[in-house]
Amino acid sequence: MAEQFLSQEEVKARIESLRGVLPAKLVNELLNRLSSLRVSGRQLERVMKAVVAEYYKSVVDPGEAIGIVTAQSVGEPSTQMILRTFHYAGLREFSMALGLPRLIEIIDARRKPQVPRMTIYLKPEYAHNEEKAHEVAKRIQTITIENVAKSIDIDYFNSTIVVTLDEDALNYRGLTINDVKKALDRIKGKTGKVTVEGNTISVTVEVQEISALKRIRDKILQTKVAGIRGIKKALVVKESDEYVIYTEGTNLEAVLLLDEVDPTRTISHDIHEVAEVLGIEAARSMIIRELKEVLDAQGLDVDVRHLMMVADVMTWDGKVRQIGRHGVAGQKVSPLARAAFEVTVKNLIEAAYKGESERFRGVVESIISGRYVPIGTGYVELMLEHP
Missing domain, CATH: 1.10.150.390 (DNA polymerase; domain 1)
Structure with missing residues (x-):
């Protein structure tokens, strides 16, 4: 006699009986997987028993030294890591710390990462259009006068810094000479004077010392004309079917305010910045994610629950603390x-x-x-x- 298949209502009712035994997430996953399949009572019973058995195998025993097991599980694979730096193709200077250096940064909760960076996802109308993605990247990247100037000279006799602008660079970034003048007006001081003649801008100041003029020249070089402060470079990369922007330098709060940016997926790899902008729970999730990325990139398999334990210890009191004598161990x-x-x-x-x-x-x-x-x-x- 052929086995009778259960109706969807019967399958759902039997799986729902596991609510007090399994976590809600597992029960919901079982419902999603099995409610649309044709299964008999015996088949469903075998699946349910196997899932419960596997769940109980994964539960920590009472009195388990989870702290020590976590330390060993993360510490031992980290001894196999190599010191290496990843470079994006075509941009040698656009690099990021990976492997052991990045792991140390995370565990030590460094206030300033070696290479602060962001991964910026765009809304669909921009993510699938390369030209629009590049336009957003240009708006995000900090443009200083150094980026759009052919030369910057000092006229010591007249106490003047002469900036000769590159019109091609201005056009590429969608800027005008007036934009540069406005930026210089902000830093010229009360006694300074800014004059424009063609593609040359002169900044006259009331100082005579050579060292003071050199300091003003250096300040002019680094003056921001456009973009978001803190983001030095922005690179557009195609991933699967969308364009993603990777940046060197971070300013999560300012980037999330842009209409073109998808705020639900955009992340900063600076954990302290994430904690300040999005809160301690977001920082905890970021620590888990970053640790897993580092270990996966090296081909090291560490159970994610050990990484969750590390993140919990680092963030449980509402602040991001390092695991060391100035943080967790010292307290x-x-x-x-x-x-x-x-x-x-x-x-x-x-x-x-x-x-x-x-x-x-x-x-x-x-x-x-x-x-x-x-x-x-x-x-x-x-x-x-x-x-």
């Missing part, structure tokens, strides 16, 4: 645990001076003192009730 309650990490004598002297007490609740301090470690079987305490 442990246990004096012995702090002393075991780094600067042993200093930590012990400070603890004695402040009159701190040791509760022996952690792994490190228990090992130092020869006690049972509070993990595994040592996590269980038995009580005997006398008659």
Whole structure:
């Protein structure tokens, strides 16, 4: 006799019975996968049992030393990483830190990354049009007077800096000589004077010292004419069926205000900036994502839950903290645990001076003192009730 196939309502009802056993995400995934398939009662039962069995295999046992397992799981593969830098084809100076340098940046929660960068996604009407994507990239990239000038000379006799503009460079970036003049007007000072003659702009200042004139020239070179402050370069790259903008330098807040940008996918790889603009939960997600990208690029397979543990420890109190003596390790309650990490004598002297007490609740301090470690079987305490 042929097996009877279950109706979609019956399949859904049986899977819904797992709500108290499996996480909601797994139950919903089962519903999505199986509700549209023709399955018998026996087949569905086998699938449900297999999923529950696999789930229980992945659950952490009570008393598991998850902190130590996480440290080993991330630390051991990182010893196999290589020191290398990735360069975009055709742009040698447009580089980014990968491998071990990037991993150290993330774990140390560096305030300024070696190469701050952003990945900017565009809305559909711009993402699928190369010309429009390049126009957005030009608007984003910071344009200084140095980028649009043929030469900048100093007339020491008249205390004047003479800027000769490159008209082709101005046209390419959609700028005019008047745009450059407005930028110079902002920095000329109260006594300065800006005059325009053809494609030459002269800035006259009331200083006589050669060193002061050179400083003003350098300031003029770096004066912003257009673009978003902080973004040095912008490169348009085609990925699958859309154009994406990669930048060197970051300014997440300003970029998200642009109408052409898709704010739901655009990211900054500067974790502190993400925390300031989008909040600590976004920074936590960014740490997980960045760690996984670094490890995947090196072909190292680390369970994402270990990376989630690292991110949780770095962000649980609402701030991005490094894992080190100035962050997570240095803020442990246990004096012995702090002393075991780094600067042993200093930590012990400070603890004695402040009159701190040791509760022996952690792994490190228990090992130092020869006690049972509070993990595994040592996590269980038995009580005997006398008659």
